Amino acid sequence: MLSTENSTPSEDSLREVVYEIVAQIPQGRVLTYGAIARLAGYPNHSRLVGRVMRGAPDGQLPCHRVVSASGRLAPHYPAQATLLEAEGVILSPTGKVPLKTYLWQID
DNA sequence: GGGCTGACGTGGC
DNA sequence: CGCCACGCCAGCC
Numbered sequence: 001m002l003s004t005e006n007s008t009p010s011e012d013s014l015r016e017v018v019y020e021i022v023a024q025i026p027q028g029r030v031l032t033y034g035a036i037a038r039l040a041g042y043p044n045h046s047r048l049v050g051r052v053m054r055g056a057p058d059g060q061l062p063c064h065r066v067v068s069a070s071g072r073l074a075p076h077y078p079a080q081a082t083l084l085e086a087e088g089v090i091l092s093p094t095g096k097v098p099l100k101t102y103l104w105q106i107d
Numbered sequence: 108g109g110g111c112t113g114a115c116g117t118g119g120c
Numbered sequence: 121c122g123c124c125a126c127g128c129c130a131g132c133c
Contacts, residue, residue, distance in 0.1 A: 010130070033115055044128060050114040051130075066114080074114040094121075 009042045011051055017041070018052045025065040028087045029104035030097050032069045050074075065104075071096040 017040040025031050033046040033053075042048065049066075053074070056063045064083035067073055073080045073095065081091060089102055 008130085037115085044116090045130080046115040047113065047128075048115095048130060053114050056114095063114090068114080069116055072114095077114065080114095 009040075009045050009048055011048060011055075014040055014042070014045070014048050015052050015055075018049055019056070019061060022053075022056070022061055022063060022066060025062055025104055027062075028089060028102070030065045030067050030071075030084070030089070030099070030102050031104050032067060032099070034069050035103075036066065067097050067099075069099075071099045073097070 018036055021036050021039050022031070033049040034043075037043060037046040037049045040049070046069075053063050053066055058064075058079075064077070064080040071092070073084075081095065084097065085091065089097060092098055
């Protein structure tokens with residue numbers, strides 16, 4: 001089911017799991033690629049998560065709620081800042097998301 | 108099979 | 121806070 005997610009993670013393998021997780025990020029909150037990778041069962045495949053997001057259906061999935069571990073927004077995704085601000089997320093003067101405040105912490 | 112790329116992460120300065 | 125080097129690994133040529 002979910003525990004046996006091991007050996008050769010592929011973009012296809014992660015896609016479904018990643019979508020499930022991203023779809024559950026509360027509005028006004030964000031998650032990092034690394035956190036998603038870990039929740040998916042692949043702590044060292046944050047890059048794969050990013051690859052999946054690149055092909056993610058914007059509009060159907062809140063992919064704008066996914067940022068880097070530094071709070072940096074995704075390159076080549078200019079609308080992200082706007083979408084986040086529309087949810088009440090106040091970006092730092094440098095254009096990054098203050099994870100201290102907005103990182104989704106599962107209670 | 109070999110080498111470069113990249114929506115990443117961590118640590119050092 | 122910013123930049124850089126290094127580690128990471130699937131994907132693509």
